[in-house]
Amino acid sequence: MKPHIQSFWDGVRAEAPLLIGVFPFGMIYGALALGAGLSPAASQMMSSIVFAGSSQFITTQLVLESAPGFVIILTIAVVNLRHMLYSASLAPYLKELPIKWKILLSYLLTDEAYAPSILKFEKEGVTATSHWFVFGAGFALWFNWQVSTAIGVFLGKAIPDEWPLDFTLPITFIAMVVPALKNRPMIAAALSAGVVALLAYSLPFKLGLILASLTGIFVGSLLERRKTLGEML
Amino acid sequence: MNIWLVMLLGGVITFGMRFSLIYLFGKFEIPETMKRALHYVPPAVLSAIIFPEIFIRGNQLNLSLGNHRLLAGMIAIVIAYYTKNTLLTILAGMTALILLQIFM
Numbered sequence: 001m002k003p004h005i006q007s008f009w010d011g012v013r014a015e016a017p018l019l020i021g022v023f024p025f026g027m028i029y030g031a032l033a034l035g036a037g038l039s040p041a042a043s044q045m046m047s048s049i050v051f052a053g054s055s056q057f058i059t060t061q062l063v064l065e066s067a068p069g070f071v072i073i074l075t076i077a078v079v080n081l082r083h084m085l086y087s088a089s090l091a092p093y094l095k096e097l098p099i100k101w102k103i104l105l106s107y108l109l110t111d112e113a114y115a116p117s118i119l120k121f122e123k124e125g126v127t128a129t130s131h132w133f134v135f136g137a138g139f140a141l142w143f144n145w146q147v148s149t150a151i152g153v154f155l156g157k158a159i160p161d162e163w164p165l166d167f168t169l170p171i172t173f174i175a176m177v178v179p180a181l182k183n184r185p186m187i188a189a190a191l192s193a194g195v196v197a198l199l200a201y202s203l204p205f206k207l208g209l210i211l212a213s214l215t216g217i218f219v220g221s222l223l224e225r226r227k228t229l230g231e232m233l
Numbered sequence: 234m235n236i237w238l239v240m241l242l243g244g245v246i247t248f249g250m251r252f253s254l255i256y257l258f259g260k261f262e263i264p265e266t267m268k269r270a271l272h273y274v275p276p277a278v279l280s281a282i283i284f285p286e287i288f289i290r291g292n293q294l295n296l297s298l299g300n301h302r303l304l305a306g307m308i309a310i311v312i313a314y315y316t317k318n319t320l321l322t323i324l325a326g327m328t329a330l331i332l333l334q335i336f337m
Contacts, residue, residue: 017319040263042236049244054282059243069234076243077250082278089271091258102259106252115275164330167302170286171309171326176320177279179311190276194284198294201285212309216277221270 007129011136014116019140021172022112028165029056030152036064040153044185046155048151051142052110054169055079058206075205082213086114090134093121097131105131108138115176184226189220281329305330 001009014107026047033043038060048058055076086109094102116133124130151161159165181187193216200208263271287306288294298304310327316322 017323020320021323026276036253038236042240045237049240050247051244052247055243055247059239063236071337072234072239073242073246077246080250082246083247084253085271085278087251087254087272088258088263088267089274091255092263092268095259099256102255103252106255107248109251110253111279118275136264140331161287162334164302164306167286167305168323168327169328170283170302170306171323172319173279173283174306174309175313175319175322177276177283178310179317180275181314186273186276189273193277194280196286197281197284199278201289202292208285209278212281212284213278216280217270217273220273220277221266224269224272233305 004129004132007127007132008139008154011116011120011133011138012140013136014120014133015137015140018112018115018172018176019144021168021175022141022144024146024165024168025172026145027030027152027155027159029060030149030150031159032057032060033063034153034228035157036060037084038063043153044146044149047145048142050076051145052076052083053145055192071205075101078205078207078210080213081210082098082111083109085213085217086111086213090114090121093126094131094134096126099214105134105138107141110138110141111176112141112172113138119180120149185220185223188223189216192206192216192219250289299337301333304333 029047030043033046033056034040046059050056050059058075058079059072062075067075067207087106090105094105095106113134116137120133121130121134156194175188181190193212196215197208200211202208203211251282283306287302288296288300290300290302295303308329309322312318312325313322
């Protein structure tokens, strides 16, 4: 197998376990969008135009509550603001790529594509074919998201309300974050972000999510700095 | 506002944010402090999403044993910590929640 194809499949393989969690979430999104009154075409297209699960979820809630368009757009922007952090984080590893690749990988940059990609880069650095790994992970998720949305739209109300399919999102995120908690600053970053997210839960437009994320990043960096200074003294 | 227009603008903004720094940092260097801070992006962002999902039920903090999502989440955290296996964590967490819903 050619090295870039090999790297693509490595990305797909690294993504595969996460797909198990994302699939039910895509299904429930499709069913919810239909239930909120979106047409099947609009429900399906949102999964490729916006392509960001949690913001699509919230959009269906807002449509159901007849929120004004600008509120929906603002909420999508705030909920997806974290992707800017992912963008910054991957940027050094994608620096040398042609613009076409940067556009493609940016479009595919989700929580679930970011997680295996950053692990790969931090472990092995940039190689001649590492962007194919990101592409493989991103494409596998994209494909899975389109298909699961379609099945959700197709099944619609046939999916019983009692099925806790939406729980697959936090569970998938737990599976991504816990193995990364290797030292005290990482654990402190996770805990402080979580606690602030609870305290700031009632803020409008999901602003609590951004506040909590920034707190976690700040606490983690601060503790790492203190540790490094402590070792120097 | 037309839902298609909302979707389109939401999509353009989302892509713009994903593309922004990948594009800009091709042109400028990332400051060292920021590089270090970026290591904490995954735990911070993901935990900020996880905590409300498992601790808040019906708009209120729920720390009781009756909060099945909290229990199932804790089980998933323990499994993830000891096995570091994504698939096992997801399956265990979902199975735990379904069993709790049926039997408790």
